[in-house]
Amino acid sequence: MKMFILCFSVVLLINNVLSFVLSEGKPHIIFIIADDLGWNDVSFHGGNQIPTPNLDALAYNGVILNSHYVQSMGTPSRAALFTGKYPTKLGMQGPSITVAESRTLPEGKILPQYLKEMGYSTYLVGKWDLGYSRWNATPTQRGFDHHFGYFNEYTSYYDYLSTWKFNNKEYTGFDLRYDKTPSWENVGKYATDLFTEYGVNVIQNHDVSTPLFLMMSHLAVHSGNEGKPLEAPQETINKFKHIVDANRRTYAAMVSKLDDAVGTLVEALASRDMLQNSIVVFISDNGAPTQGHFRNWGSNYPLRGIKDTLFEGGIRSVACIWSPLLVQSARVSRDLMHITDWLPTLFTAAGGDSGLLDLDIDGIDQWASLVYELPSARNDILLNIDEKTRNAALRLSNWKLIVGSSNNGSFNGFLGQPVLENIQEPEYDATAVYNSPAGRSIKKVSYNTPLEIDDYVRIRIRATVKCVANGEKNPCDPSTNPVCLYDIPSDPCEENDLAKFFPSVVRRLKRSLVEYRKDLLPQIEQESNIERADPKLFKYTWNPWLDCSDLQCTS
Known part of the structure; x- marks a missing residue:
């Protein structure tokens, strides 16, 4: 009898949700991307050093995606997100696009175009990073009604200048624009605040009868130009006096401003009565570069590896819905x-028929799994095949195979170092999560009984990944070993290589890589022409340069 009542209650709840969706129309979709955010830099993963109360409120009241994978760098991740295809099918499996490169995201319908055809208003705020050598490759020509942000891999947080070096000569250009027009008037405003202000303005002026797709593709927490790689308001930095390292302290402030931005956006949705019919997704495009190029002092602890590696720290992303x-x-x-x-x-989720999508996509519809906690249809993930570096990885069920290395194996020995030292150890404040702008807003529109603080703590424990205490330690360096094989659920920190114990599993995963290799499109050549792309030709602005000779060129 109890089982019957439970089943009846679940069916009733599902029917209520479906009825609500039908009455409210297509849901608004708010997709937030952090740049180079570390696994351990959100407090819902168990770290106390950087509180992220708004993100925690979203995560605890939604679904924390603890096995969400991305590509190891920004351009490939964004190519995969927008197309639903593995970058190997696009020739985009290599490094991120830099300035003066002619390559762009290949032609074909992408996410904002699909949603636009379904009646959505589409906005991109922040980073593009998919090429801009010609105007027809830029966001407003690829399905976004408007773009307020920047084209390159990074820009500065206050002056929006991006400096790159070619043949020992530096080239600096302005990189912030509204659609096709440089936005000089916003110099001096902190990027995270500026993008949030624009996003809030979009929400406040939106016709709520029209579904909204708002992609907030933040600059935070990517490092900037040499000399000032990390930037944040000083009053925010001062909140993190418990952190010894000055760079880590500034990074913490950058994360905190990002968390504030999420709370402000959720509050804006609530103020327009849009939140009760919204989907809010938060992900990072890859792990943090704790060391090396574009170092930002982020932490992927306890996961092994960093950005631009195929270890978990590079490709297992912070994510929640x-x-x-x-x-x-x-x-x-x-x-x-x-x-x-x-x-x-x-x-x-927007009401589309998945049968109308490109049959060649690799993405799997997870909506029913997310909504009803049904088993996921995904059993494997091609993590990447880079034919130039001979680096590849595949996840199949609980197994993960890694072949070869990126960066000549420079970071293979990085084993998920703990965060840097604190002057005093902070305690986790679940009450701050409960009372955060996001927490308060979510409580007002929840169908279920609002979570209590004890519930937050319980979910946080479940979301915290720990290395196996006193587990087997059989390290593997893929630059010297033919392959490395890990059982990820049992060994999330990739400390125990099992290749010699499970040769049949190795053979099976190798065969899968060979099959995926058949669809690989060789990487698009990275042709750079700084002479034509030189920002001084465009009033010191990074601008599309092919078929253009000055800043006024818009086609």
Whole structure:
């Protein structure tokens, strides 16, 4: 009898949600991307050093995606997100696009175009990073109604200048624009605040009868130009006096401003009565570069590896989803999910028929799994094949195979170092999560009984990844070993190589890599022409340069 009542209650709840969706129309979709954010730099993963109360409120009241994978760098991740395809099918599996490169995201319908055809207003705020050598490759020509942000891999947080070196000569250009027009008037405003202000303005002026797709692709927490790689308001930096290292302290302030931005955006949705029919997704495009190029002092602890590696710290991304449409929420999902899955998942969430999508996509529709906690249809993920570096990795069920190395194996020995020292150890404040702008807003629109502080603590424990205490330590360096094989659920820190114990599993995963290799499109050549792209030709602005000779060129 109890089972019957439970089943009846679940069916009733599902029917109520479906009725609500039908009455409210297509859900608004707010997709937030952090840049180079470390696994350990959100407090819902168990770290106390950097509180992220707004993100924690979203995560605890939604679904924490603890097995969400991305590509190891920004351009490939964004290519996968927008197309629903593995970058190997696009020739985009290599490094991120730099200035003066002619390569761009290949032609074909992408996520904002699918949603635009379904009646959505589409906005991109922040980073593009998919090429801009010609205007027809820029966001407003690829499905976004408007773009307020920058084209390159990074720009500065206050002056929006991006400096690159070619043949020992530096080239500096301005990189902030509204659609096609440089936005000089916003110099001096902190980027995270500026992008948030624009996003809030979009929400406040939006016709709520039209579904909104707002992609907030933040600059934070990517490092900037040499000499001032990390930037944040001093009053925010001062909140982190418990952190000994000055660079880590500034990084913490950058994360904190990002968290504030999330809370402000959720509050804006609530103020327009849009939140009760919204889907809010938060991900990082890859792990933090704790060391090396574009170092930002982020932490992927306890995961091994950093950005631009195929270890978990480089490709296992911070991610969560929140929506009143989620019937089974307040949980931690360990089901495999890949960044390519967002295109079919959001398309279905918006009421689309997945049969109308490109048949060649690799993304899997996860909407039913997210809403009802049904088993995920995904069993494997091609993590990458880079034919130039001979570096590849594949996840199949609980197994992960790594072949070869990036960066000549420079970071293979990085084993997930703990965060830097604190002057005093801070305590986690679950009450701050409960009372955060996001927390307060979510409580007002929740179908379920609002979570209590004890619930937050319980979910946080489940979301915290720990290395196996007193577990087997059989390290593997893929630059010297033919392959490395890990059982990720049992060994999330990739400390125990099992290749010699499970040769049949190694053979199976190798065969899968060979099959994926058949669809690989060789990397698009990285042709750079700084003489034609030199920003001084465009009033010291980074600008499309092919078929253009000055800043006024708009086609």
